[in-house]
Amino acid sequence: xxxxxxxxSGRVQLSAWLSDDDGKTWQGGLVLDERTGVSYPxxxxxxxxxxxxxxxxxxxxxxxxxxxxxxxxxxxxxxxxGPNSQLKMLIxxxxxxxx
Numbered sequence: 001x002x003x004x005x006x007x008x009s010g011r012v013q014l015s016a017w018l019s020d021d022d023g024k025t026w027q028g029g030l031v032l033d034e035r036t037g038v039s040y041p042x043x044x045x046x047x048x049x050x051x052x053x054x055x056x057x058x059x060x061x062x063x064x065x066x067x068x069x070x071x072x073x074x075x076x077x078x079x080x081x082g083p084n085s086q087l088k089m090l091i092x093x094x095x096x097x098x099x
Contacts, residue, residue, distance in 0.1 A: 011039045012035070012037075014041060014053075014055060015031045015032055016070065018075050028075035028076045028078060030074050030075040031078075032053060032070075033057070033066065038057050039057075041055040051075075053070075054091070055068075068087045068088070068089070070087070
């Protein structure tokens with residue numbers, strides 16, 4: 001991966017990369033969420049090529065679950081270029097007093 005991403009420790013800079021040689025080399029580097037406390041990503045690529053990644057943020061404090069929707073083109077451009085691409089979409093947060 002890139003030096004900038006590799007220089008961080010802990011759960012920060014959740015990012016997406018592409019490899020076309022079984023992980024020997026990597027291309028792109030789209031930062032999905034630059035904040036600390038991001039963890040447990042899970043995702044899939046839809047038949048139309050759209051990639052969906054859900055992940056936690058500050059599980060013990062905020063309990064947020066977020067969604068990123070992007071394409072391989074976004075990853076290669078290192079920024080969102082697709083008209084339907086979006087990052088850091090909040091999909092769940094505990095109600096106050098329910099934690």
